[in-house]
Amino acid sequence: DAGVTQSPTHLIKTRGQQVTLRCSPKSGHDTVSWYQQALGQGPQFIFQYYEEEERQRGNFPDRFSGHQFPNYSSELNVNALLLGDSALYLCASRLQGTEAFFGQGTRLTVV
């Protein structure tokens, strides 16, 4: 079992650009959540997807959007990138009613 897989592992973008991060959940998991972890901080909840719908959203602007596909994989999109969007983005997957497994994250640097 490959666990939760995120891609890419690192990327660098310029202010104003758009970025897409990808997550493949652990086998058997149907729910995917995204977290933003700024340097020196704990992860903060962005949103959660289940049955291809956004089920809950944290305190993040509309520039942050997502999608879940029929195979349960998910994408996180961020538009109009700001320097403050530089962070580690973590994906967590789980089966309803169980605890989450986290991926190794995507390190996004905005310059």
Place this chain on the structure above:
Amino acid sequence: AQTVTQSQPEMSVQEAETVTLSCTYDTSESDYYLFWYKQPPSRQMILVIRQEAYKQQNATENRFSVNFQKAAKSFSLKISDSQLGDAAMYFCAYRSLLTSGTYKYIFGTGTRLKVLA
């Protein structure tokens, strides 16, 4: 809103010794879960231990144990016989039940644990 506070940015422990990491939280809910996660340089969050709020007995996983004080809203992690591989960031987390029936994790700011040989 729920909050999680870790007041120790960094802790050091001698190999084979015992160390305690502190965590306090605030919530108005009566039913919830608390966790300690370990984040090594590989960046992956690894579940160390879990505590259900309705259980009075403190959780234990091998060398890791917690001191859960519900009334005081305190949840500390004790690591016994510390090993070099225990060096990492440790995050205290609260699992909040969302209105949709799903849930999210609320994390503290973390404690960096250094293990000295």
